Amino acid sequence: MRAIRFDPELYKLEQRVMYHAKEMGRTLPEMRFFILNQMEFASLLEKHVFPTSPPNIWEGKRMVHKKYRIETGQESALYYEVVQTGNPSYAYLNNTNSPMMQASVMAHVVGHCEFSELNVLKDSNPDRTEFVLYLVRKVNRARQQMGEKNYLQYWNASESAIPLIAPHSQFNVDKAIETESRPHHSMSSEVEGENKKSLLLPQFHTMDSILKPENKEQAWEKELRKKNHQEALSRRGYRLRAPCQDILGFLRHFAPTSSSERAIMDYMYFANSNSDFVIRTQIMNEGWAMYWEKKIMMELFKERAVKGIIDYARVFSGVCSPRPYFNRNPYHLGFHMWTHIEELYRDGKVSISYLEEKDRQKRDTWKKEATRDPLLSMEHLLKTVTDYEFLRRFLTPDLIFKLHLNRILKRQAKQLQIQPDAIVKEDEHWIWLNPEAVKQEMLGFFTHFFRPRIYLIDADFQDGGLLLYHRYDQRELRKDWILPTLKNLNFIWKGPVSLISGNSMYTYSSSHFQDVSILEVPFERILERMQKLEKPYRP
Amino acid sequence: MQEERISSNESEGAFNDFIEDKIYDAVDDILSDGNFENLGGRGSEIIVEMDDIVVPTFSYGDTGGGGGGGEGGQGPGKGGGKIRFTLPFERFMELIAQKLKLPYLTKEGTGRIKEISYEFKTFAPVGTILDKKRTFKRALRTSVGTKIYQPQKGIYEVQFRRRDRRFKVPERVEKPKYNAVVFYMGDISYSTYGKRLEMEKRLVSFIQSWLDYNYGPMNVEHRFFVHDAKAYEVQEDDFYRVSNIGGTQASIVFDLIYQIAFDEYDTSTTNYYGFYFGDGELFDDDTREIVKILSNSIRPLFNRVGVVEVLPSKWSQLNNELEKEFPLDNIIRLSEIKSNSQTIDVIRKLFGGAL
Numbered sequence: 030m031r032a033i034r035f036d037p038e039l040y041k042l043e044q045r046v047m048y049h050a051k052e053m054g055r056t057l058p059e060m061r062f063f064i065l066n067q068m069e070f071a072s073l074l075e076k077h078v079f080p081t082s083p084p085n086i087w088e089g090k091r092m093v094h095k096k097y098r099i100e101t102g103q104e105s106a107l108y109y110e111v112v113q114t115g116n117p118s119y120a121y122l123n124n125t126n127s128p129m130m131q132a133s134v135m136a137h138v139v140g141h142c143e144f145s146e147l148n149v150l151k152d153s154n155p156d157r158t159e160f161v162l163y164l165v166r167k168v169n170r171a172r173q174q175m176g177e178k179n180y181l182q183y184w185n186a187s188e189s190a191i192p193l194i195a196p197h198s199q200f201n202v203d204k205a206i207e208t209e210s211r212p213h214h215s216m217s218s219e220v221e222g223e224n225k226k227s228l229l230l231p232q233f234h235t236m237d238s239i240l241k242p243e244n245k246e247q248a249w250e251k252e253l254r255k256k257n258h259q260e261a262l263s264r265r266g267y268r269l270r271a272p273c274q275d276i277l278g279f280l281r282h283f284a285p286t287s288s289s290e291r292a293i294m295d296y297m298y299f300a301n302s303n304s305d306f307v308i309r310t311q312i313m314n315e316g317w318a319m320y321w322e323k324k325i326m327m328e329l330f331k332e333r334a335v336k337g338i339i340d341y342a343r344v345f346s347g348v349c350s351p352r353p354y355f356n357r358n359p360y361h362l363g364f365h366m367w368t369h370i371e372e373l374y375r376d377g378k379v380s381i382s383y384l385e386e387k388d389r390q391k392r393d394t395w396k397k398e399a400t401r402d403p404l405l406s407m408e409h410l411l412k413t414v415t416d417y418e419f420l421r422r423f424l425t426p427d428l429i430f431k432l433h434l435n436r437i438l439k440r441q442a443k444q445l446q447i448q449p450d451a452i453v454k455e456d457e458h459w460i461w462l463n464p465e466a467v468k469q470e471m472l473g474f475f476t477h478f479f480r481p482r483i484y485l486i487d488a489d490f491q492d493g494g495l496l497l498y499h500r501y502d503q504r505e506l507r508k509d510w511i512l513p514t515l516k517n518l519n520f521i522w523k524g525p526v527s528l529i530s531g532n533s534m535y536t537y538s539s540s541h542f543q544d545v546s547i548l549e550v551p552f553e554r555i556l557e558r559m560q561k562l563e564k565p566y567r568p
Numbered sequence: 569m570q571e572e573r574i575s576s577n578e579s580e581g582a583f584n585d586f587i588e589d590k591i592y593d594a595v596d597d598i599l600s601d602g603n604f605e606n607l608g609g610r611g612s613e614i615i616v617e618m619d620d621i622v623v624p625t626f627s628y629g630d631t632g633g634g635g636g637g638g639e640g641g642q643g644p645g646k647g648g649g650k651i652r653f654t655l656p657f658e659r660f661m662e663l664i665a666q667k668l669k670l671p672y673l674t675k676e677g678t679g680r681i682k683e684i685s686y687e688f689k690t691f692a693p694v695g696t697i698l699d700k701k702r703t704f705k706r707a708l709r710t711s712v713g714t715k716i717y718q719p720q721k722g723i724y725e726v727q728f729r730r731r732d733r734r735f736k737v738p739e740r741v742e743k744p745k746y747n748a749v750v751f752y753m754g755d756i757s758y759s760t761y762g763k764r765l766e767m768e769k770r771l772v773s774f775i776q777s778w779l780d781y782n783y784g785p786m787n788v789e790h791r792f793f794v795h796d797a798k799a800y801e802v803q804e805d806d807f808y809r810v811s812n813i814g815g816t817q818a819s820i821v822f823d824l825i826y827q828i829a830f831d832e833y834d835t836s837t838t839n840y841y842g843f844y845f846g847d848g849e850l851f852d853d854d855t856r857e858i859v860k861i862l863s864n865s866i867r868p869l870f871n872r873v874g875v876v877e878v879l880p881s882k883w884s885q886l887n888n889e890l891e892k893e894f895p896l897d898n899i900i901r902l903s904e905i906k907s908n909s910q911t912i913d914v915i916r917k918l919f920g921g922a923l
Contacts, residue, residue, distance in 0.1 A: 069574040089583025092576040188623040507629035
């Protein structure tokens with residue numbers, strides 16, 4: 030790994046890229062570029078794009094496998110760009126790329142870094158990479174303190190909980206867990222209203238008693254409930270007020286751990302939590318990066334800082350090639366959507382008058398001077414929405430057709446067993462699906478991300494156990510992994526762990542695994558009970 | 569952040585150590601089981617299968633049946649699935665030797681026959697295979713010296729001259745070649761089937777592997793002989809297949825292998841090994857004859873002779889008689905096997921250190 034300043038040619042290019050980015054008014058953190066060889070690149074990716082990681086056999090296994098694949102020519106190890114955002118951001122360039130490619134990568138990284146700075150999810154934070162380096166040192170010390178066997182066991186257990194990280198979920202730790210220092214702000218307006226009401230009216234106020242007669246029994250119950258709640262909060266230090274989807278986040282704070290175990294969980298959480306941001310904003314993020322990459326590259330070609338515009342055009346069209354919605358290409362979709370949105374703002378099409386216009390011809394030729402710079406509107410969008418809203422608002426049926434999201438090869442459609450009634454158009458080679466259904470399907474992704482939705486619903490279930498809830502969506506969990514996963518969570522929680530999935534409840538406690546049939550409980554019911562401060566599930 | 573190399577060497581090392589431990593466990597399993605038959609062909613790589621170290625998570629998928637079955641969790645290697653990797657034959661035998669504390673076999677015959685190979689160890693200004701790295705280094709050095717390459721002035725040219733070229737040159741490497749011949753002798757007059765056959769197979773399989781490892785698979789000749797009242801050579805497969813019920817005379821097979829060893833091989837360059845398997849129920853004069861052949865002919869010539877009584881009975885007397893004649897002998901090794909679990913003990917007796 031060498032810093033870019035040791036390569037005069039690339040250093041000069043970097044200066045030009047940064048110059049143009051600043052000229053274009055980009056909001057950027059400090060950006061540090063490094064050049065890596067292919068093995069370093071492979072290793073970096075295994076370390077979640079941080080330059081170091083605690084030694085572990087899982088990374089070792091993946092690297093051994095990857096090296097073998099690279100050496101036998103099964104994998105090229107040529108990566109386009111890799112960046113760890115934050116302030117400072119660390120961007121890594123592949124030493125095998127041509128100067129033109131390196132320039133495009135740097136310009137692309139500009140887009141990512143700005144997106145991370147501005148986006149509504151507030152991804153960027155100061156010294157992220159440095160903090161992870163600090164955590165790695167802590168884990169290395171923990172490894173020595175715990176001994177290799179215990180270290181591996183705890184690492185293995187913590188890795189089981191990595192898919193249970195969801196810092197940006199509406200059911201994250203902040204919103205679901207109430208602590209003494211962090212009082213709960215309720216999930217629904219109904220409950221908020223209830224909270225605002227005084228639980229116990231002053232009984233001595235005669236006029237009030239007459240005007241607002243309060244059921245004494247109810248008031249007593251409410252006070253008792255409040256007292257219990259406060260006592261529980263004081264006893265345990267926290268209380269679950271809503272289902273918590275960020276389960277590793279919860280365990281990190283509240284599982285009984287030694288400082289070494291805590292260090293492992295902290296590292297796991299920080300090194301992996303960024304993926305939640307990526308998955309929720311990938312289309313906007315990659316699109317924004319491609320948008321600025323293209324703009325900056327055009328400037329570089331104009332001033333002849335780099336050569337090879339034809340090559341660039343070829344690479345660009347390859348990266349931005351269309352795919353059907355089920356294996357959507359975020360570069361293609363994002364870039365074209367941002368360009369489309371820019372056009373909409375420029376022509377004043379994001380307005381009520383345009384939406385209410387019924388005349389097709391007028392709509393098609395609509396061109397009104399924008400009241401503000403389209404770029405400012407785009408930045409506003411960036412600061413306020415994630416992919417879900419981005420697609421919901423701007424992905425129209427026309428755009429779905431234009432971007433070929435609903436176009437599938439006939440052969441492929443046959444393999445996918447697509448029903449004839451889902452097809453709206455076809456020719457010799459292609460079929461086109463109903464764009465509305467395609468949009469719904471694409472939006473559906475953001476509710477589950479093709480992953481099981483698991484929530485922590487009770488941290489005091491059957492004598493201090495954890496109760497997890499799988500939000501059932503007609504798909505079964507992999508049965509043979511339920512037991513080992515529960516066992517791993519039990520190892521972290523050091524108490525019984527149960528999971529409700531459909532009409533089954535699986536429990537692992539004291540080396541004993543149990544699988545019992547129960548009546549299915551809908552998620553909404555669980556939520557309702559928790560809001561009423563009731564036990565979410567009673568066996 | 570310091571300028572350093574990004575690598576996963578430590579993790580790879582940890583993984584390799586983990587695998588090494590697993591291999592030790594696998595070798596332990598093989599040794600406790602005593603089964604060497606399914607290790608593959610002579611000198612071939614050993615395939616070791618172990619639990620994969622994929623970490624289990626809650627995920628979608630239809631693997632596994634109902635009831636939430638499945639073992640594992642908590643600790644690597646319990647996530648489900650299997651990984652297979654190959655272990656070189658030499659490494660496997662090295663581990664076996666370590667575990668059983670077997671000394672390497674004494675090799676004789678150095679200096680007479682050489683194994684010749686060519687390795688690209690040296691480099692010269694002329695040749696056919698250009699060493700690009702060395703050539704470039706020399707060219708760069710020359711270019712720096714002649715100021716053609718001046719990075720401080722932004723000149724990065726490198727000139728290649730004829731004399732900078734370096735070619736890979738093959739070098740003749742001679743290694744002493746050791747030859748070995750192993751004679752396996754089997755008594756077919758007793759019932760060689762079922763348990764007996766299995767025990768014999770296991771031992772023969774290990775002996776083959778061990779000698780192949782010590783001398784190299786290409787340098788060892790394995791020859792199989794059987795006897796009842798007559799002695800003759802058979803193919804390896806037939807060694808376990810032929811049987812006969814009737815009288816038996818073992819001395820003739822010892823005599824036969826001695827004749828072959830003397831007539832067909834160069835005694836000064838060949839290492840001889842002989843292993844006899846039988847129930848040990850022989851006539852007195854036959855045993856005396858064996859003692860005579862062993863003392864006068866075979867012992868001076870052979871590196872090692874093993875006599876194994878397979879499932880001996882109260883009438884088995886071969887080893888008793890040999891014990892009297894060759895007590896604690898380093899060349900003539902005696903043993904008996906009554907069950908599969910004794911395979912390792914027999915191997916230790918046949919190939920263990922000096923008695």
